[in-house]
Amino acid sequence: MTWRLIADVGGTNVRFARVFDGLVFSERRAYPGARFESFIHAMRAYATETGGLEGCSSVAIGAAGPVAAGEIHLTNIAWTIREADVEAEAGAPCTLLNDVEAAAYGALTLTERDYTLLSGPAPDLSRARRLLIANIGTGFGAAALFRMENVWASCPSEAGHMSLRLPDDAAELRLAFPSVEHALSGRGIAHLHAALRGCDDGLSARDICANSARDPAAAATVRLFSEITGSVLGDLTLAYTAWDGVFLVGSVAKGCAATDPRAMRAAFENKGPMSERLKTVPIALMLKEDPAFFGLAIAPVHTF
Template sequence: MTGRRIVADVGGTRSRFGISRGPGDLSEIRVYPTAGQSSFAEALATYVIDIGAGPAEGWCGGAYIAAAGPVDQGAVQLTNAAWSISAREVSQHLGGVSVSLVNDLEAVGLLLPHLQASDLAPIGGVARAELIGSRIAVNVGTGFGAATAVRVGGTQWAIAAGEAGHMSLAPTTAEEAAVFGFGRTVEDLLSGLGIGRLYAAHARGAARGDRAADTVFAAASTDPAAARTAQMFSRLLGRITGDLVLATAAWDGAFLCGGVAKAWLDVADVGAFRAAFEDKGPMRARMSSVPTFAIIVPEPALLGLTHAAPRAG
């Protein structure tokens, strides 16, 4: 059987594909708009044609798919797109090879134990020479998600992904209450659409709520509403990331990724982010020693999948 495997990172906005021959090996990367294809099967077929690989039965030894939604019995319905994916059906399309289907943040979690200093950009706080314990990946993109990597002995790790974006989010200041009110979830505000909502609120109705996050952040130096949006986003992201560290005992650090997080880095109020991250009452001293990073290596979910062990479904 060939050692080449298809890896795919399927999000609500974009779907990414690549080929891997083993841990850390990634090639033939292609990115497609998720809305541009009617189904995952169609996107997969397009990818195989685009890389000129021919029928998958002749070269594909398996597939690892990370999808933006909760995986249940080998199937997933994307949270922010209409696609549903079945590991069994994908296997049939690929000639019966083994197909593993995981949550998209689980894929990033698989990468956490293998990240090097050159793959990371510190976000304020402290930097440790060696990270050996539990850590958490936090994604801000089309949606919001998180996954924890826990060492279970030697070089073995267990990865647990949840649906952190759907936790409740309440205001803690009068300003926050005026801007986004009550009855919100984390993903309502810390996401691509969330940035548009925050910006529209800060612009006092003078702007639509569908402005892209990168556009808002790029205008922060000249547009007061965009600057206030970036500052509030910094505080909210710090607060929620700190809460997730506390809830999962991820004392070896929080690692941010995703398109919105990447765009935010250029205008981040790092002081506000770290202040909110550390402001945890009796846990403040402990939180001040927990590092925070941005993952800057390209395609972290695809790279994480190259480290995945085979599984059914």
């Protein structure tokens, strides 16, 4: 029986699994990346523990960072992953994806119970042709999906490093937040809170969101965070013409992005002549665990 090997490579851990037809996962393993000198060494350890690579028909790897010329250089681990090296090791074609790109493909496996609608009309994934997926967690990332005939193609980005345009009433903070990721991330919420208070009280993003119902400074932080989120998502929706829906993933998105959906929605739609068009775009939060794993399981296979 043939199967696909998938690997989700993070800054701390690398996770592997085998995927069989019908999205059946088996032999899940996670290893500290620092334990190995390279991805290939980690892959060999997994193969040794799980019975080898016989029957592997393809490999799909998601990792944080841009993919260029079939390789990716990781930031937090001194690894370079090359499709050619993996193909030689596995004897099967390899597809290397940005981690958010992998999560974007995961959106295609969603059912109604796998997401919650934050604002706008309900999405119809059966008819969708263009989607935007944004990850708000340790950092910020975004990728789009485009349907051509019956095939979906992805377009990754480095949106977290775009210049950030703050709301007019927060313009004095501009120098402290030069890029999107400086505000839309876990540390970004803490930085926003410190900037609005005029001091750093050491609260985490989770604490700030939890305190927003009773602490004016936390409430102001969450509102500003929601406004920035909406504005950035609106810009990316226009850039990709992702009219069929925006899906948020990531730990911060789950914890805070839905806290002030009205502020987010207002900023999302505040795009001049395109405001009416943006009113028709759903914004939803993915609830499904491990969307990147599911995305890697169905991502198109590169051929030799």
